[in-house]
Amino acid sequence: MSDIVLAAAAPGRSLWQDAWRRLKRNRAAMAGLVILAVVALLAILAPLLSRYAFDAVDFDAISVPPDAAHWFGTDDLGRDLFARTLYGGRISLLVGLVATVVSLLLGVSYGAVSGYVGGAVDSLMMRLVEILYSVPFIFLVILLMVLFERSILLIFVAIGAVEWLDMARIVRGQAMELKRREFVEAARSMGVEGWTMIRRHIIPNTLGPVVVYATLTVPRVILIESFLSFLGLGVQEPMTSWGVLISDGARLMETQPWMLIFPASFLAATLFAFNFLGDGLRDALDPRDR
């Protein structure tokens, strides 16, 4: 992205520079960006920030309310909740990003091929998407988690596989519009065709809507992961995620409400931030709409 910006710096402003200027004026989106940066930093720097390991059991500090030693208190096994919330954030964010990338790879290439090739191939590919749309995938994901040994990899794949359908539709629409444009005609006249055309000319030009949609996919994925973990089907002990922590907190909320409140606030703040940022990006990248 940065080299696109540099290349167009001298004359006029590129799409991305323009978008960035508009985004900077959107206070909600910028607040979202700052919150995300803080949460991400906390998660990345977790080993440096917390004095305790996330799975270190301390029998002398069981269910301690928040104090100077344990900022967020401890859980019923005496594990430091501050450390666990940060490490849980690592997993939740990681799942959100990786599963979104999986859905991007699948959806963008599928949609670009379908839209660019068109004709019978397109209607066949889109018919398949339509059929898959009405499959209650979340149940299959739950089932997958219930039946097989739960691993983080399975979560990535399962959620990514659910979320690619929308992406495919959006990119297909873009590709159908793009292939009629002059620059594609020009490229074709110079002998570019097939996959090279899709990769070099179609996909880069769908980036705007894809970025917006991906930003809105991340919180959805985080939500699905938390949902699965809440049911006890996602991330397994001693590893943790916000969903696991919220589930533990909900179990013990009568006596130890801090176990619910801290992880729930982190999850809520992150979901807020992603949604604000996504809405802001949409306004910034597609000014025609507003």
Added chain:
Amino acid sequence: MLRFILARLLVSIPTLFIIVALTFFMMRLAPGGPFDRERALPPEIEANLRATYHLDEPLVVQFCRYVGRLLHGDFGPSFKYPDRSVTELIAAGAPVSFRLGIVAMALALGIGITLGLAAAWRQNSWLDHSAMALSMTGIAVPNFVLAPLLALAFGIWLHWLPVQGWEGFSSTVLPTLALCFPYIAAIARLTRGSALEILSSDFIRTARAKGLPERTVLIRHALKPTLMPVLSFLGPATAGIITGSVVIENIFQVPGLGRYFIQGGLNRDYTLVLGVVLFYGVLIILLNLAVDLAYGLLDPRLRTRR
């Protein structure tokens, strides 16, 4: 119209087949079986059990047998509750889930649309700001966070409402509220956005210019187009409410389909899980069809295009 419905139902056959096939083979490929107990059964008994349920045949044969039975409307016997058929279990759980889901959906629509319209009508008033603050909360606080918080506040601290079970009106309040809240928020936001757009459009200005009373402008001219985006959100919202009720039923221990689904999966109760998934699949397909038909009713332009 009839042709459209028929065509859609025809397309749903491969969908259902995919659902059945995916679920069936996934479940069989997974380790573990319905007769795994703490104490291993004598091999002869287990062999007999497996033969009774045809689990000793090749998978493909089992699959064909299952599909054949389905075509006769038979979901087969449950493995975990040997004296009850899956149909009976679904018939026991479905009314509970339906009631939970329908009331939640009705509340979400009623409150959400009212809030959204009110917010758009008095844009930038305190009403607008508080409605939108509420709706942002709904987006950021998922129902599995809201549910325990509600239970904590109203059940445990205030002792107003029971936090478990499904007997009498009072026990249905918290599950229903927790289930519908995110959708109230989403629908309010959608309605507000769409209403603002419609109210500033040319045909509304024309209607006002003709001197029509404000009430007629709002109800006869603005309402229908305002509701279009809400309608298209109904499909995903229904699917979301159904999924949400799995979690809510588990939190509040409501004896509905969602609990059967999770329990069935954990117990490797193959037929029960297949039955529930299939039931949900049919439900989602039918509801999507209903949404598409309602679309045609609200927007005459779509009727001719089909």
